[in-house]
Amino acid sequence: MNKRTNRIFSWSEVPTSSRMIIISSAIIFIFLTPILGEGYESSWSIADSGIESDLLTATADSDGIVWVFGEGGIILNSPDMQTWESSESPTTSDLWTSDSNDNIVVAAGSAGTVVLKSAESNTWTSYTTPTATDLLGVAITGEGVVVAVGENGAIWILENGNWLDRTFGLSIDFNDVDFEGERGLIAADEGRIFGSEDGGLNWEERNTPEGLTDSTIISIDYYLANRGYAITSEGQILKSTQEGLTTAVGYNWLLVEIESEDRNTTLQRQISSMEVLGTTKFIVAGPSGYVALSKDGGNIINPQLLPVPNDFSINDIAMRDAFQGVIIGEEGTILWTENAGEDLAVGFEIIDLSQFNEFVDFSKDNLWQGLKATVKIVGFGILLGFFIGVTLAMCKTAPTTLKQIIEGNLGRALYFFWVFIPVYSIGGKVLGNLSSGLFFALIITLISWLVSRKYDNRVIAEAFAENRQSSGYQIPEKYRINLIRTLGVSILVGLPFSEFAMRGGIVKFWQSISDFRSLDLTGIEYIFAPVGDPDAFFNFLLGIALIYLGILFITFKGQFKKHEFSYGFKLNPWGIRPLASIATLYTDFFRNTPLIVQFMFVHFGLQIGKHIQGAGTDLFTELYLLSGGADLFIEYGLYAADAPTIISKTHEFIFSDRAFLSAIFALGLNSGAYQCETIRGAIAAIPSGQMEAGRSIGLTYMGTMNQVVLPQAIRICIPPLGNEMVNLVLNSSLAMVIAYTELTRQGKLIIAITFQIFWTWGMVMVSYFVVTWTLALILRWLEDKTRIPGLGISGGA
Amino acid sequence: MSEVVLSIADLEKMYVGGVHAVRGVSFDVNQGESVAIIGSSGSGKSTVLRCINRLIEPTAGVVKLGGEQINTPYADVNDIRSRIGMVFQSFELFAHLRVLENITLGLRKVRGMSVEDANEIAHQVLGRVDMLDRIHAYPGNLSGGQMQRVAIARALAMKPEVILFDEPTSALDPELIGSVLQTIRGLADEGMTMVIVTHEINFARDVADRIIYMDEGLVVEEGPSSIIQNPKTERMQKFLSSINEEH
Incomplete structure (x- = not known):
């Protein structure tokens, strides 16, 4: 009988070798902990x-x-x-x-x-x-x-x-x-x-x-x-x-x-x-x-x-x-x-750095700080990278061709273009700022959603009973073609209402071209235009996308099908998958530029750390002020009196260092691009029948993805993900170029003080090894723990 | 005349590659009736089946379940699928879930049932397919026949109005087929509405109230199970004789 319980961890099930490893890692960590006690004592007895x-x-x-x-x-x-x-x-x-x-x-x-x-x-x-x-x-x-x-x-x-x-x-x-x-x-x-x-x-x-x-x-x-x-x-x-x-x-x-x-x-x-x-x-x-x-x-x-x-x-x-x-x-x-x-200095000794034990004694605090800093960015980086990776992988594997998006969301698309955007824009202009316009538009969306929901449930049933199709956003077949064509025109042209004007695809495209021309570059220099005017580049891409969509909609004839040209040349304009395209753009960008440059671009160029620090500090200041009066956190088991401390501690932990935030983002964004491909491969390895089976019991696409496909895919890709995570730990050493004091930078600082190059880099390597090896062991254990009989070729078990 | 549960009219499917797999198929399935679709490989029978619960979107035609047209962009496809059970040729049990969880996943996530209620239903349906003793096993540890019976239980658990079987025994060793056929026959006797795509001519004859023979995307011959003994069309005669040669 299969008597396996659902316990997450059971010491008795850990193999002897793994136990040895866990214990020795724990011992290493304990001995890495700094021994404090420096100070002065009286020399009077x-x-x-x-x-x-x-x-x-x-x-x-x-x-x-x-x-x-x-x-x-x-x-x-x-x-x-x-x-x-x-x-x-x-x-x-x-x-x-x-x-x-x-x-x-x-x-x-x-x-x-x-x-x-x-x-x-x-x-x-x-x-x-x-x-x-x-x-x-x-x-x-x-x-x-x-x-x-x-x-x-x-x-x-x-x-x-x-x-x-x-x-x-x-x-x-x-x-x-x-x-x-x-x-x-x-x-x-x-x-x-x-x-x-x-x-x-x-x-x-x-x-x-x-x-x-x-x-x-x-x-x-x-x-x-x-x-x-x-x-x-x-x-x-x-x-x-x-x-x-x-x-x-x-x-x-x-x-x-x-x-x-x-x-x-x-x-x-x-x-x-x-x-x-x-x-x-x-x-x-x-x-x-x-x-x-x-x-x-x-x-x-x-x-x-x-x-x-x-x-x-x-x-x-x-x-x-x-x-x-x-x-x-x-x-x-x-x-x-x-x-x-005279007071006796205790613990302050004159250190003989040519003695290895005294050198270790001297440098271990720095190494420990560096190790903690590294683990911090690695931890957050893995989380961010995994999140991005899964999201992108799902974007890339999702059946979201234009055809499917338009077919399934025609009502929503029309609502979006004809109600949401105008309300947002005009409301914003009238009320004075765009965020109140957005708020207004969201309120209207919520109301119409609630109304249509109520309407749907009642009317759909009747409509089915009477074998006709009309309810909620439903658009009768005969109007669909014309509505889609009108939508195409509006996407191309935009809203030409003087002060409430919104630029359509053609206008955006044309404007971006003229913006590029005003950069006054020549020839090949134009490949740097996206850097020279990022807004124009964004408008350029958006313009192209909108023109494509607009032309597609205007030429819509009621069938989402391929265009066939002479000589057997075929084009499937409805087969474009926007989400996958965006994801591909992302992965291509991050996989084709060096990580060290990404670090510097993110930190010094985009100043992501600075912006997030600013936003985070604003948010936490609000929270801090709130926590003084309101018992915000009591439901989370915190007392109001402790809340300010917890808030300020959390704020300090996350937002005190810009380089830390930038490093997390650089690592996470980069790793996400690689993890995306890994996870995508694993998703592709799951038989399509699993998706069909999930859908056939009534689960939604995302439901099947979350409940059926991803749990199996993640199990399959634990080994390559482990690879990627170990890589991420090692890549984290590049954070030293943005002055984040992680392990490698601490190593440089130690050398600057001690000049013991061999020992320092050796110890840095040992520290990295401890982190990555532990991570690898955890992943190995995880792989073992989550292995499902009959899923994949696993070499026994 | 009993009530029509499933009605298919002028169903057509043109794949993106240009293959015209189904060229206008129409038939009705009455309450409590089991219909077998037979035909050679590539005749479009699996496509028809998948069009019924919209795993494949039909290019044209009308599919009605309980009188409602379900192949419109406005019908809630997830709701429809939860009302149509499906059993696959290759079982497609969720490999990472135990037998019990395989059954209860849909009840919990689609029907929103509590774990206790879902488990109770799961025990009932597993009892019906005689799988109560392997309730905590992973699919990987089951034999093919056991897996297929669990798959049938998974479909049954949702209390579907109709169950679609897509060649339920093709992937099974001959000695394992028996138990699965037994189970399906049991369901037929209980009055479950079923559409079965199968190669098992004898089984189709035994279980099905009606046989539909398809070839090249069209219904060539349709009638009570007795048509297997006396095929009217030449194409069906050929098909049956080729099958008999194999056996």
């Missing part, structure tokens, strides 16, 4: 400090040990910035500021507390200033003397355990101090900077830019003896350089214009700390998780990614050298880096 208290200040000593101080006098140190150990602290005061040199590490903080440790010793000693003022900055001079500054202009020097008060009577807060040898700088409120040339004993005010009186300079730093930087808590950067041989660093300060902040002079961020790493390199940090690096003295400042939340409060930065350092902040957080915190 979190270290385990082991405590929860806020950390307030940090410094790195000359041995590379980093010291961190915090609230309640916490002291931590680490030789590698990753593992931290706590030291016994001699104080419980908060420590806010710190410094170190070869010999000593020092920190200072609330209530005048200073803690100090020498390099040889492991224990910390605590000192307190006599006034117990909060200390905000501490630094060590070249002589190894500790200088601390603080609130209300306090300046204290600690030398050999004794305090020396160098306060000079200013009541503003001093926020930071730094020494380079004996030269010192103090950062103060009101945008003021003070300097000392004698190890901190005597201080004088330095020149700062105007307009900083509301700013608080919170950090100041020398870089060796040739650069000084200071920063305000509002993010203004001050810079001082040596000027000539006379003026040393630190005397004159200028605001840095920050290029990366639209040439502002402020970062517009809260800043709590700065660390200078080189002549032009420094890091700034602020309480709101802000860390930024400048490598050009503040022109461009790059914020850095941090592995902590954005509201993380940073209190200080300490750098061991230009690259290694730590950030410290609230709740015992320590972050460390080994490349000055």
Whole structure:
């Protein structure tokens, strides 16, 4: 028993070899999918400090040990910035500021507390200033003397355990101090900077830019003896350089214009700390998780990614050298880096294109894009080509001789020429534009069709019963000849009603000839006349056709038969098949010109892509506007809210690229011409009895074609159609000449970048092979699947 | 006198090449009558048959079905054909459709029936031709006799007013002819109106109520089936004797 079901696809029926092929194709496609993940990540890592208290200040000593101080006098140190150990602290005061040199590490903080440790010793000693003022900055001079500054202009020097008060009577807060040898700088409120040339004993005010009186300079730093930087808590950067041989660093300060902040002079961020790493390199940090690096003295400042939340409060930065350092902040957080915190580029590698794997890695995205683009035009091209092919093949095989057309449609032809065209033309002229005339004519056609339909059904039955023939469009036999002859005259002459005039065949022909003459060509040059004046050429062809028809109609004698001339020469004017002629014209044109020229003609000459893009965009704009209000798409399962997205996505998919549209048309139109012949051959191979059988059960010609002939013909022509489709895929590479970035063009682009010619074209070929081979396998499978026992010689099965 | 279903008057067919295949043929077919058209090859009998359902447009003459003239440009040719069944010499089953779909295609697409209704009718007619057991087979998997019986069922399914048989057994092996003839005889007994073009003289004699002998596009002799025993015209005598020699 034949137990085959009608399932479209059943895995179990796929032969083993086909399964292997399907699976391996799928694997190839999966591996072609690009692996994304390029981006940046922070180069700051979190270290385990082991405590929860806020950390307030940090410094790195000359041995590379980093010291961190915090609230309640916490002291931590680490030789590698990753593992931290706590030291016994001699104080419980908060420590806010710190410094170190070869010999000593020092920190200072609330209530005048200073803690100090020498390099040889492991224990910390605590000192307190006599006034117990909060200390905000501490630094060590070249002589190894500790200088601390603080609130209300306090300046204290600690030398050999004794305090020396160098306060000079200013009541503003001093926020930071730094020494380079004996030269010192103090950062103060009101945008003021003070300097000392004698190890901190005597201080004088330095020149700062105007307009900083509301700013608080919170950090100041020398870089060796040739650069000084200071920063305000509002993010203004001050810079001082040596000027000539006379003026040393630190005397004159200028605001840095920050290029990366639209040439502002402020970062517009809260800043709590700065660390200078080189002549032009420094890091700034602020309480709101802000860390930024400048490598050009503040022109461009790059914020850095941090592995902590954005509201993380940073209190200080300490750098061991230009690259290694730590950030410290609230709740015992320590972050460390080994490349000055610069973001790590992930996935952006320097590619060695002479390594095949890296070359493939580099070029596969391009190839994949190209493959998708190719498949896109091929898919649409096949559909368009098949549609055109079937249509033309049916035109070519249809029994549509003039005789059959006129015999079967005399009523319609008369209606068309005597009612439709005049209504269209006159209506258009009267109403002002032709499309309303067309609308008018269509309405009249619809009404008359409805009336005649009703009339037909009733009257035909009566007419048959009474054995007479009259109903609807029926024209009595005796009037037919005269009507046809009149029609002939009207086709030749047209409608000669002054402003409503429509040109007939003779007029059209004559006018086209005079148009051609006005091109002013000579001799053989006239073969280019169709290009010079396409309208005239169209009128020329139409004129010839109408004259032919007109003469035929005028000489009509009631018989659609051959004309016989002497010497046995016969002419069958009624045997002309207009549809087939048009189809032949089409196939001849497309099969006798090169595809690459067709591509360029369609895209650059006719600009089909541009026109379709324009029309499509108009349509989709209308749809888009409509979809906002009306629930247009709900019946298709779309919600109104999604409709705009779907519409714009569809629009983007189809109409975003002119070259894409042109490529589809060039491929489809060309392929249609070839597919037409293939399908025509297959239709011709179906026994004519099949058509007779279909007609004899009452199917119409088109019904028989669709239900009986084409289903068999298409099965027969699957192998040659497969040929044509594979050809179409390969021909799609010509779309590169109209700048459509399909596979071949991507190959050229890859070569332009990589210069790897052998590999690139090799990979392009492999990609094409994958597409065409898959297509061929699908067609083979389709052929197998649709094979009908007894239809054609199929070599078994 | 029973009702005339099919009436042909002065039928002429001139092919485009100039061959005058039918030169004025007239006959009537009554309700329930089966008429056999016999004649040698090229005598125009198949052309007459095809002119009846306008697979070939007659050059002149009148064909009436149920009293209506059907060979005018205004008659709905598809409707007419659906009322006239036709069985072909080479079966012409739709090769890509299974037996059941072959039968139901016309019902669904021409009569606009639902699949269920069409299937029901298909089962009835397939039962009449004894083909119910191969309902899901493709025509390619059937024997010639089975195919012809399916073709008869396909014609029957449309409930035609008349069925035309165009040499239904010529393409069959002798041992397969029997079942097809059986089926046609059955239809005759049921009162189906039929026009049969055939070479099977014996079958024509058995089944046909009336015999029409055609030669060179003309009806040479017409009469009840008994004329085969006693042909009046010389030409028919010749024809019959040549047939008998063959057998």
